[in-house]
Amino acid sequence: MEPVYLTFVFVLAIFLGFELISKVPSTLHTPLMSGANAISGITLIGAIASLQTGNHAFSAILGTLAVTFATINVVGGYMVTNRMLEMFKKKEKKTEGGAQ
Amino acid sequence: MSPLLINFVYVVSAALFIFGLKMLSSPATARRGNLLSALGMLIAIVVTLLAAGLDYKWIILGMVIGGAIGAFAAMRVEMTSMPEMVALFNGFGGISSLLLAWAEYHQNPRMSVFIAIVAFLSAFIGGVTFTGSMVAFGKLSGKISQKSVLFKGQHLVNAAILATAVGAAALFCMNPSSGMGYALFVLIVLVALGFGVTSTIPIGGADMPVVISLLNSYSGIAACAAGFVISNNILIVAGALVGASGMILTNIMCKAMNRSLANVLFSGFGTATAGQGASDGPQGEIRPATAEDVYYILEAADSVVFVPGYGLAVAQAQHVVRELGDLLEANDTEVSYAIHPVAGRMPGHMNVLLAEANVPYDQLVEMDDINPRMDSVDVCVVIGANDVVNPAALDDESSPIYGMPIIETHRAKTVIVLKRSMNPGFAGIQNALFFAENARMYFGDAKASIQALVAEFKSD
Numbered sequence: 001m002e003p004v005y006l007t008f009v010f011v012l013a014i015f016l017g018f019e020l021i022s023k024v025p026s027t028l029h030t031p032l033m034s035g036a037n038a039i040s041g042i043t044l045i046g047a048i049a050s051l052q053t054g055n056h057a058f059s060a061i062l063g064t065l066a067v068t069f070a071t072i073n074v075v076g077g078y079m080v081t082n083r084m085l086e087m088f089k090k091k092e093k094k095t096e097g098g099a100q
Numbered sequence: 101m102s103p104l105l106i107n108f109v110y111v112v113s114a115a116l117f118i119f120g121l122k123m124l125s126s127p128a129t130a131r132r133g134n135l136l137s138a139l140g141m142l143i144a145i146v147v148t149l150l151a152a153g154l155d156y157k158w159i160i161l162g163m164v165i166g167g168a169i170g171a172f173a174a175m176r177v178e179m180t181s182m183p184e185m186v187a188l189f190n191g192f193g194g195i196s197s198l199l200l201a202w203a204e205y206h207q208n209p210r211m212s213v214f215i216a217i218v219a220f221l222s223a224f225i226g227g228v229t230f231t232g233s234m235v236a237f238g239k240l241s242g243k244i245s246q247k248s249v250l251f252k253g254q255h256l257v258n259a260a261i262l263a264t265a266v267g268a269a270a271l272f273c274m275n276p277s278s279g280m281g282y283a284l285f286v287l288i289v290l291v292a293l294g295f296g297v298t299s300t301i302p303i304g305g306a307d308m309p310v311v312i313s314l315l316n317s318y319s320g321i322a323a324c325a326a327g328f329v330i331s332n333n334i335l336i337v338a339g340a341l342v343g344a345s346g347m348i349l350t351n352i353m354c355k356a357m358n359r360s361l362a363n364v365l366f367s368g369f370g371t372a373t374a375g376q377g378a379s380d381g382p383q384g385e386i387r388p389a390t391a392e393d394v395y396y397i398l399e400a401a402d403s404v405v406f407v408p409g410y411g412l413a414v415a416q417a418q419h420v421v422r423e424l425g426d427l428l429e430a431n432d433t434e435v436s437y438a439i440h441p442v443a444g445r446m447p448g449h450m451n452v453l454l455a456e457a458n459v460p461y462d463q464l465v466e467m468d469d470i471n472p473r474m475d476s477v478d479v480c481v482v483i484g485a486n487d488v489v490n491p492a493a494l495d496d497e498s499s500p501i502y503g504m505p506i507i508e509t510h511r512a513k514t515v516i517v518l519k520r521s522m523n524p525g526f527a528g529i530q531n532a533l534f535f536a537e538n539a540r541m542y543f544g545d546a547k548a549s550i551q552a553l554v555a556e557f558k559s560d
Contacts (some may be wrong), residue, residue, distance in 0.1 A: 029448030071166025079174035084234025
């Protein structure tokens with residue numbers, strides 16, 4: 001039953017993803033991609049959970065590498081997305097050298 | 101913490117990811133959306149760390165190293181280098197899914213057939229994503245040739261690699277716990293790493309927006325498959341969201357080039373046409389302009405539309421363009437920036453550069469919004485763009501880019517084209533726009549050229 005239930009969740013999430021992403025304007029496509037990078041670092045959750053005490057040494061090495069790469073994605077992805085989104089500003093009452 | 105409670109908290113994280121993505125639908129709320137998504141991730145990480153029986157020394161080691169590298173890269177990267185950064189991160193997402201599937205398999209090789217299948221998918225897609233992204237990174241950063249690399253029998257080699265992978269996977273899934281099963285798994289990993297290279301190397305530089313989007317999608321799907329391996333809902337939901345996002349972007353990019361995904365992946369566009377294009381294309385007289393000429397044209401204009409392309413990123417000219425835009429506005433000229441979906445090397449590349457230069461996002465207009473009112477535009481300034489403004493896409497059926505939607509700058513009253521030289525663009529197709537009656541060529545490095553214009557305005 002477990003595989004069926006997981007597949008169910010998967011299919012619904014795909015449909016939800018299509019609905020959500022198709023509303024993102026093209027101006028924000030680069031931050032969308034880097035934000036998606038950060039979310040795909042979700043593997044970190046699995047990698048942390050896989051590092052149990054008493055694992056084989058080789059499993060521990062693989063798991064640690066997985067944690068490292070996934071953390072790069074999570075930390076780097078969210079930070080760079082935030083840096084980018086900070087730059088998207090609306091036109092304000094001309095602060096510098098602009099109109100008139 | 102009990103596994104049940106942990107899983108309930110994951111539901112909260114998933115909801116935060118979804119709200120975060122929803123808020124990305126407007127630049128005004130996007131930043132809060134990203135923070136919300138980050139909060140969801142933080143909650144998921146903290147609650148996972150509270151589970152019993154974890155080997156913390158390894159976890160902390162990995163998180164400290166990874167966190168330091170990620171933070172350093174995020175703070176240091178130039179906005180012009182975002183495509184490279186995203187390519188690299190796609191690859192890291194892929195490799196971590198591969199490593200996770202391998203660690204799980206090594207620890208517990210007695211897998212059911214279903215788990216064995218998803219472990220194969222996670223390792224294979226993750227491996228392809230990793231090396232494919234490294235090749236894309238190399239091409240984008242100029243470490244390897246941007247040209248498409250084609251060799252004889254490429255499709256046969258790729259087909260053979262895929263067949264090997266599927267065959268090995270079938271044998272592996274039948275008996276994953278044997279020594280033979282382990283050997284097959286290692287073979288699958290190696291084949292995946294090789295396939296990532298052979299399938300990405302033939303794709304040329306200007307097709308990178310499609311490739312990056314596709315690899316983005318793969319990294320999500322690999323995370324999703326890893327979620328099936330460890331029966332973890334949050335990996336499946338988050339991976340599926342990323343997978344869907346990448347697929348939508350891939351589709352948008354393909355449409356903007358009027359090509360199918362198969363055509364982008366397998367045809368090695370650009371090499372086949374490069375030879376003939378330049379000599380066969382339209383010929384005629386070009387009308388070069390000096391900085392002073394361009395200044396007088398711009399000074400008299402009521403409306404100016406800038407059309408940026410990859411050349412803007414290469415020349416790092418975004419800040420001077422904004423400065424020129426401000427001067428024009430001070431001169432009571434209406435200024436906007438028209439952006440083609442595939443301008444640059446990734447979706448939205450130009451928007452980010454202009455945002456970096458403090459251009460307000462309400463001055464950025466999309467191709468479909470600017471084309472209908474192009475006839476009333478006084479001056480179009482094309483900066484480092486070529487194929488996306490080539491009228492051959494509209495009227496020359498023999499052109500390789502025929503049918504691709506373009507920004508129809510040739511319909512404006514005057515077009516000023518900033519270009520280094522008369523070399524044809526990536527596709528190797530000569531551009532009839534350069535010979536049009538209403539076009540003036542302003543040769544030189546984009547940044548220096550615009551600086552000269554800014555100086556003209558200021559000396560006035």
